[in-house]
Amino acid sequence: MELNIPEFEGPLAQRGIGVIAPFDLALERELWRWAPLEVSLHLARTPYEPVPVSRAMAELVSERRHLMTATRDVLHVEPEVVAYLCTSGSFIKGVTYERTLCDAICEAGAPCAVTSSGALLEALRHLEITRLSVITPYDAELTALLHDFLYEAGVEVARSTHLGLGGGIWKVNYRTIVEHIMAADTDEAEAIFVSCTNLPTYDVIAPLERELGKPVLTANQLTIWACLGRMKLPMSGPGKWLRGVF
Template sequence: MDVTFLGGPRPQRGVGVVAPFDFALDRELWRWVPDEVSLHLTRTPYVPVEVSLDLARLVSEHETLHDAVRTLTAIAPEVVAYACTSGSFVGGIAGERAMCCAMTQAGDLPSVTTSGALLEALAELDVRRVALVTPYTVSVTQALEEYVAEAGVVVTGCAYMGLTRHIWKVPYRDVAEMARRAVDGGAEALFISCTNLPTYDVIPQLEAELRIPVISANQVTMWAALRRLGTRAVGPYQALIDPAARQSGPVLPDVPALPALPEAQALPDVPGLPDEEQQQEGWT
């Protein structure tokens, strides 16, 4: 069969993605990407450390980022994204900017990180008060709160899961329940942290239910990277991406509320936070 008349394959523009070694949601990233863009993923080297501030520091070392970006240069992406929230907020705003500089120097191309993209998305949506949901332990969650506060954004509420592994296995219903616990009347948006936490399908439902923009780690990472290409991410009924959803709110036909769960932790506002070693059974 002669297929020369097809004339393909279609030209592609490349986005390089550096992800932590345990990243498991490649397919979710692709869902935000238009047909004319390809993702090229590489991972940081394995280290025998569970999700923690220590791991965040290890997977964001400049030498590690340099080596990862260098592996992508042969295929000539137009932008590179570091897809890890904790790894890009653990050093504060100055640390995040230094990471971008290190990646840009390694590959001579524009660079974004998840936490930098978060602040960019909050500015795009004109949000100054945000609620947070994380799968992390107390200390990692507090580091995120400090990062957001450093940018001048008020954290109105926060809920966390206390996980140190297997974050990609958390079902949507658990993410939705934590979102409901985190949001109060003062939040202008909700951010769901961690690029290993599935969020694509839950965002429209939560926006319809909570009536505020809902942004997630993978969403803002892809949105910011694709912006550098001058193209748009794909995300129907997502306020950050879909202008119609942003202007009039999500319009979804009779989306049923997900059932509430009896056991979920809310980050306490009093002294005596629980020991990091006391993780929730059943989440991992």
């Protein structure tokens, strides 16, 4: 039997996204569900810090030197964009600080940079949303800092709920997440934002958008969406309001 080798020119050409994740990220599989077949995700992690999920942890995992080191760790595979996949770490010190994190990633050699909180603001601008309901897995202090970040960006928080977790966020079941999203909804909110890249949300977005009739925006969804937009690629997965935005 003779094999016609010229028919097999190699695997599908891959385009890369570098991902800087906090040390405790447990949702790599969810990230891959957002990516089209031609996109590979290349992860690097910030150093382990023996602290619970809190303001202190958000400050530690967003240190400029950690982000620059992690960026250099993924550059050898030539990503087209590098994302800092952490919501709290990118909103913790306000809008200006979020921009400095992108600057640090680019200074380390990335062609362009995205953060989870920056992706949120991009989506809200594109969708012309100024009133938002918020759900977080954080404690009250960290949730309040997200409110401050949104207020600084000109976005009103119509209603908010938080789970008060100090760890194990990836273990929260879908029923609990859906109950809190429903509780956070209000007629005044034009959309709902679910914070934290370690909170599983993929399978609840589409049914909730159908039920509530408004965008349900989540941290992993928005981060990958913003990266793909810079690559001129469409987003895979749920989130009908974001399709065709870039």
